[in-house]
Amino acid sequence: MPKKYLSGIVRAKSIASDPLIPDDIKDLALDLLKGYCDAWFDSAILAMDDYRTLLEKGQYWNDLKYGGYFVEYEIVKYMAKRDYSLDECEDKASKIRNSIKNYFDSYNPMRQDLTLRKRLENISLSLTKRGIAPPENAKVS
Numbered sequence: 001m002p003k004k005y006l007s008g009i010v011r012a013k014s015i016a017s018d019p020l021i022p023d024d025i026k027d028l029a030l031d032l033l034k035g036y037c038d039a040w041f042d043s044a045i046l047a048m049d050d051y052r053t054l055l056e057k058g059q060y061w062n063d064l065k066y067g068g069y070f071v072e073y074e075i076v077k078y079m080a081k082r083d084y085s086l087d088e089c090e091d092k093a094s095k096i097r098n099s100i101k102n103y104f105d106s107y108n109p110m111r112q113d114l115t116l117r118k119r120l121e122n123i124s125l126s127l128t129k130r131g132i133a134p135p136e137n138a139k140v141s
């Protein structure tokens with residue numbers, strides 16, 4: 001087994017068994033990590049098969065160091081087909097970071113106060129637009 005694949009699987013098991021990670025964040029992280037590892041492993045096999053086939057046909061014998069670049073390019077290409085291109089992985093990681101931020105914000109009393117204040121401002125603005133003056137004690141300070 002390739003080291004990259006094994007280290008990803010070990011990391012996934014570590015995340016899966018961590019009781020301090022909230023379940024929704026854990027699920028997102030495991031989906032990304034396991035999906036990436038599986039996509040990489042399958043892509044690597046396909047890329048090496050493609051390279052082997054080309055070698056059997058007599059191509060790339062002149063410059064064998066190019067083979068590594070060919071295989072890497074093919075891995076990236078196959079991973080993109082499985083929705084694990086660099087941009088897609090960044091998007092998935094961004095969703096995980098946002099989930100973590102939202103999780104911590106839900107426990108931040110200052111953040112909750114700002115959210116409540118924003119809601120009150122929106123209600124006040126909505127009432128004003130309708131021609132209804134909000135009560136004096138409902139004003140946000």
